Amino acid sequence: MEGGSVGAGVAVRKSTDRMAKFGDSRAVLPTVGIDIRRSQAATITEGDLILIGAETLKIIGEPMGDALGLVLQCEAAK
Template sequence: MNAFAAAIDLLFEDPNMAVDALYRAGGEGSGTPVRVIRKAPDQLANFGDSRFVTDTLTLDLRVSEVPGIATGDTIEIAGELFEVRSEPVRDRERLVWSTEGRPL
């Protein structure tokens, strides 16, 4: 394990940063326990000549816990279910998946 992987593990183990969740490939099955960092930044969107602010939900998961993730997978956090809505992308070090979630 390198220093970056150790730092990511510390972030995901921090109860102030990450939460317990269940990951389900294809939204099926009993789920795999994972830790998730949940972010909800505002995002600017353009529509014609107008700009407006929209809510977003970004979910970060460790690649070591979820080697492959795809749109249509689900993540359950404290009884609340989210669908992976956008194509997941990895960070530069290939340690963390980031994807947009949609409440179901």
Template sequence: MDAFAAATDALFADPNIARDAVWRAGGAGAGVAVRIITRRPDQVIGFGDSRGVLPTMLIDVRRAEVSDAASGDTVEIDGEIFEIIATPTADSLRLVWSCEAAARF
């Protein structure tokens, strides 16, 4: 294992940064247990001369745990379900998927 993979594993193992979740491919089935890191940055959207601030939810998951993340997958975090709403992107080392998600009602 190289240093970057080891550092990534350490981040996802840290209870102060990452947490347990259940990943369901296509939003169905029993799912698999994964460790995720969530980020909730606000996004500024322009509307002509105005701007609006929208909340976003980004979920990072290791590619070692979810090899083929896709739009339509769901993630259950503490009983709340989020749906992946855009095509996930991989980091430059191809170790982590970053996924945009929205709460599923």
């Protein structure tokens, strides 16, 4: 990760393309969801870069905490 100064080797969970519902319609959003333990990336913010393999992703929007406050859920784009 870059920008948040976390450094290399932080474990993340990545999911691609989220489904959004609009009334009776559904749309696939071309974004990437990233879950990061708050203890490993407490300073991550919008605009930070995450490198996963050879792919660089940019955090879009402010990360949101889960119900227990243990995981930051981020939206990212290529």
